[in-house]
Amino acid sequence: MKKRTLLGVLTPSSNTVLEPLTQAMVADLKDVTAHFGRFRVTEISMRDQALGQFNNEPILEAARLLADARVGTIIWSGTSSGWLGFDADEKLCDEIKAATNIEASTSVLALNEIFEMTEVKRFGLVTPYLDEIQERIIANYQSAGYQCVASQNLRDRGNFSFSEVTEETLMDMVRRAAEPKPDAITIFCTNLRGAGIVERMEQETGIPIYDTVATAVWKGMKVAGADPARIKGWGRLFGEV
Incomplete structure (x- = not known):
C-alpha cells in the first residue's frame, strides 16, 4: 500500500467548521487524510471559566487518543495562544511530544x-x-x-x-x-x-x-513530511510559502 500521510488535528468541541474545511483541503490528495480529536470549548472570553478550557490536560488526553491512529503529526487547530500568549502553544507542543512521541504544532505558531x-x-x-x-x-x-x-x-x-x-x-x-x-x-x-x-x-x-484553518493544514503537511504545495485552490499560502 502507498505510504499514507495521516494528519492529527485537535478541535474545539463546539467547532463545526474546521473539520469539513480541513477535509476539503486535502480531498484531492488520496494519500492524505485528516483525523480529529475534540476537547471542550464553548466560550471565548477572558472569564476564568473560559480561560480554563485551555488547560493542557484535556488537550493532552485528546492528543493521546489521536496517537492511537499513528498520525504523522498532531496540530492544535485553534487560536487560543493569540490571547493566552504564544508561549502557551509552545508549552503545549512540548507536552504533546512528550506524551505521544509525535511532533506537534498549532495554527498560531504556523501563522507566526x-x-x-x-x-x-x-x-x-x-x-x-x-x-x-x-x-x-x-x-x-x-x-x-x-x-x-x-x-x-x-x-x-x-x-x-x-x-x-x-x-x-x-x-x-x-x-x-x-x-x-x-x-x-x-x-x-x-x-x-x-x-x-x-x-x-x-x-x-x-x-x-x-x-488559521489553512495555516494548521499547511504546517501539518510539512511536519508529516508532505508537500503543502500539492493543495490547490486554497490561496497563495500553499503555493508560495
Whole structure:
C-alpha cells in the first residue's frame, strides 16, 4: 500500500467548521487524510471559566487518543495562544511530544512562522471575538514585533455562533482590513468560514490572506513530511510559502 500521510488535528468541541474545511483541503490528495480529536470549548472570553478550557490536560488526553491512529503529526487547530500568549502553544507542543512521541504544532505558531518567512510587519486582523480578546491578540503580536494596522471583530463570545457567520460578512471584513494595505491579512479563528474565501479575496485585494484553518493544514503537511504545495485552490499560502 502507498505510504499514507495521516494528519492529527485537535478541535474545539463546539467547532463545526474546521473539520469539513480541513477535509476539503486535502480531498484531492488520496494519500492524505485528516483525523480529529475534540476537547471542550464553548466560550471565548477572558472569564476564568473560559480561560480554563485551555488547560493542557484535556488537550493532552485528546492528543493521546489521536496517537492511537499513528498520525504523522498532531496540530492544535485553534487560536487560543493569540490571547493566552504564544508561549502557551509552545508549552503545549512540548507536552504533546512528550506524551505521544509525535511532533506537534498549532495554527498560531504556523501563522507566526509564515509571517516571519514572508517578512510581514503590518497585518490586518479579522476575528469574531470580543474586544477584550481582540486587544490581547493585538498586544501579543505587537510584543512580537508586528503592527496590527486594521482590526475587524464581531464582538461575539461564541464559540458555536462563529460558525454561522456568512462568507459575505467575512468578505466585507477582509475588504475593510485591506484598506490600509497591510503586508498580509489573517482570518484568525478556526470556526469561521474564512478558508473558502481566501483565493477570491486575494485576487480582489492583491494581499496575502492567511486563514488559521489553512495555516494548521499547511504546517501539518510539512511536519508529516508532505508537500503543502500539492493543495490547490486554497490561496497563495500553499503555493508560495
